[in-house]
Amino acid sequence: MLRPTTGELLRGVRLGLAEHVLPALPDGAAVRQLKASLHILRRIERSWDRLPAYLEADNMDISDTLGGLVAELAERGGGYPELSRRLASPPEPAPLPAGVCDARLARLMAVNGALQSALADFDRVWRADRELDPGARQAVAHRLHALHRRMLERAAVAAGTAHDD
Amino acid sequence: MNGPAGPAVRDAYRLLDASDAEVAARIAALLRARLPAARDVRVTRAERVFGGNARRAWACEATWTDAGGETTRESIIMLSRVEGSQVEAEPDGEFGVLSGLSRAAVRAPRALALDRDGSIVGAPSVLLERVPGSADVVAFLRSGDLEQSRRLTLDLARAAAELHTADWQALGLDVPLAAGPAERTPLAQVERWESSFLSSRLEPHPILVSLFGWLVDNLPEPARISVVHGDLRPGNFLYQGGTVTALLDWEMAHLGDPVEDLAWAYRALWSPQRFVPLQEFTRAYESFGGPPVAPRSLRFYRIFSEVKFATISLRAARAFADGATGNLRLADRAATVTAALTRCLEWITADPEEWATC
Incomplete structure (x- = not known):
C-alpha cells in the first residue's frame, strides 16, 4: 500500500481543484479561500514526509x-x-x-x-x-x-x- | 490595545450579514449620534469594498444639513473590526490619532465618527473621509512605468517625513498615543510585540525569544520621538500617478522611533526597492526634513520589522487554529516565520552594506 503516495494524492487533489473548480467560481471570497487552500496543499505536497x-x-x-x-x-x-x-x-x-x-x-x-x-x-x-x-x-x-x-x-x-x- | 474578542466583535458577523441598505442605515444612525446638530442625514450608495484581512470596509455617500442650514456632502469609508484579526488594535486609537492629525500637514483622511463598541453599526468601527486614489499594491509594485513609480516612492518618503515631523504634543496626540513616558516608547513597542508573541505562540519558538532579547539589548537611541504610523507600506496608502494622496490604516499608530516606519516600508514582501533603493529613500526622507536616519537604527528596525511580521503571522495562525477566523489566508501563516527569522540572523552578523541593500 505504497502508491499513490500522500504526495501524489495531494498533487492530484490540488491540480483537480486548480483546473476544474477554480475556473468555475465567480470572483470573490470563495476564490480567495480556494487559492489559499491550493497554496497550502502545494507546500504540504513537497514536505509531508520530512x-x-x-x-x-x-x-x-x-x-x-x-x-x-x-x-x-x-x-x-x-x-x-x-x-x-x-x-x-x-x-x-x-x-x-x-x-x-x-x-x-x-x-x-x-x-x-x-x-x-x-x-x-x-x-x-x-x-x-x-x-x-x-x-x-x-x-x-x-x-x-x-x-x-x-x-x-x-x-x-x-x-x-x-x-x- | 484590545482584550479578548467580546460580544461587540462577534457582532461583526451580524454586520457582515447585513444588506448594503441596512449598512447605509446604520452609518446614518452613527452620523446622527455623533453629529447631534445635523439634520436630514442621508446615506446612499453603500457598498462593500476590500478592507484587508484585518477589517471589513464599506464605501458610501452621505449628506447632512448643519445648524446653520449648510449642506455637507461627504464620501465616506467605514472600517469595521472583525473577529480573529491578526492585528491587535481598537478603532478608537485610530480615531484619536486621525482627529489629532487633521490639524497637521499630514496626508491622512479626516475622522468623522467612531462607534467604539459596535453598539450602533454592529462592530467597532470608524467613519473616515474617503480620499481619492488607488491603494492597489500589485499595480504599484509590478508597474512597468518605472519613472512614475520612482516619483511615487520618493513622495512616500516625503509623506513619511511630514508625519514624523508633526508636533504630536501640540496636536494633543500624547493622550491617544502614549501609554507612558514618551522616551520609553521604543522599548514599549518591543515589549508590546513580545507580549503579543507570548500570548499567540503555539510552540516555544526559542529563536524568536532570543531575537526579542537581542532587540532589548540593542535598542538604539532615537533621533526624536515621532508619531509612527506602524504599518506604513505599499497597500496602505492611496496614490494618483506619482503622488501619495493619503496614508491609510492607522490602527497601529504609536509614538516611537520614526525609523521603524522606514524599515517596515522596505520589508521584502512589499518593498519598493526596485524603484528607489533603501539608502536613497532614507537620504530623500532626510532631505524632506525627516529626522536623521542612523545606520545602526535602520538595521535595528529592519530586524524589528521581521520580528513584528513573524509575530503577526503567529497571531494569525493562532486565530485560525482557535477557530476565531475562517480566513484560509491566515491558516498557514506560521510557515512564513522561518524566512523572516532567517533574515534577522543574517542581518545581525552581516556588514551594513548587505543589510541596507537587500
Whole structure:
C-alpha cells in the first residue's frame, strides 16, 4: 500500500481543484479561500514526509549544543543547574497531539517541544547573567547564533519553504 | 490595545450579514449620534469594498444639513473590526490619532465618527473621509512605468517625513498615543510585540525569544520621538500617478522611533526597492526634513520589522487554529516565520552594506 503516495494524492487533489473548480467560481471570497487552500496543499505536497527526519536531527543538535553550553555554565549557579536537570530528564508521556496518529512521531515532537522550551529559557538566563564576562557572552551568543541558523535551515527544508522569499 | 474578542466583535458577523441598505442605515444612525446638530442625514450608495484581512470596509455617500442650514456632502469609508484579526488594535486609537492629525500637514483622511463598541453599526468601527486614489499594491509594485513609480516612492518618503515631523504634543496626540513616558516608547513597542508573541505562540519558538532579547539589548537611541504610523507600506496608502494622496490604516499608530516606519516600508514582501533603493529613500526622507536616519537604527528596525511580521503571522495562525477566523489566508501563516527569522540572523552578523541593500 505504497502508491499513490500522500504526495501524489495531494498533487492530484490540488491540480483537480486548480483546473476544474477554480475556473468555475465567480470572483470573490470563495476564490480567495480556494487559492489559499491550493497554496497550502502545494507546500504540504513537497514536505509531508520530512517531519520525522527533521525532528530527529533537530533534537540531536539542540540537545548537543544546549547540553554543552549548560554543562559549561552550570557551576555558575543561577538558572543553569535547573536547565541541566531538565535536559537530563525526558519529557513526560503526553497524549497524541491534535492531528498526529503515530506514537513515534508524537514522541519526537514532545522531545522537540521540551528542547525548544529549554532553549528559550536558556536565552533568558544567559542574557540576564550580567556577571558573565564579555568574552564568554560573545562565545555563548556565537554558538547560539550558529545553532539558530542550523535550526532555521532545517525547519525551512522540513516545511517546504526553503526556496520561498 | 484590545482584550479578548467580546460580544461587540462577534457582532461583526451580524454586520457582515447585513444588506448594503441596512449598512447605509446604520452609518446614518452613527452620523446622527455623533453629529447631534445635523439634520436630514442621508446615506446612499453603500457598498462593500476590500478592507484587508484585518477589517471589513464599506464605501458610501452621505449628506447632512448643519445648524446653520449648510449642506455637507461627504464620501465616506467605514472600517469595521472583525473577529480573529491578526492585528491587535481598537478603532478608537485610530480615531484619536486621525482627529489629532487633521490639524497637521499630514496626508491622512479626516475622522468623522467612531462607534467604539459596535453598539450602533454592529462592530467597532470608524467613519473616515474617503480620499481619492488607488491603494492597489500589485499595480504599484509590478508597474512597468518605472519613472512614475520612482516619483511615487520618493513622495512616500516625503509623506513619511511630514508625519514624523508633526508636533504630536501640540496636536494633543500624547493622550491617544502614549501609554507612558514618551522616551520609553521604543522599548514599549518591543515589549508590546513580545507580549503579543507570548500570548499567540503555539510552540516555544526559542529563536524568536532570543531575537526579542537581542532587540532589548540593542535598542538604539532615537533621533526624536515621532508619531509612527506602524504599518506604513505599499497597500496602505492611496496614490494618483506619482503622488501619495493619503496614508491609510492607522490602527497601529504609536509614538516611537520614526525609523521603524522606514524599515517596515522596505520589508521584502512589499518593498519598493526596485524603484528607489533603501539608502536613497532614507537620504530623500532626510532631505524632506525627516529626522536623521542612523545606520545602526535602520538595521535595528529592519530586524524589528521581521520580528513584528513573524509575530503577526503567529497571531494569525493562532486565530485560525482557535477557530476565531475562517480566513484560509491566515491558516498557514506560521510557515512564513522561518524566512523572516532567517533574515534577522543574517542581518545581525552581516556588514551594513548587505543589510541596507537587500
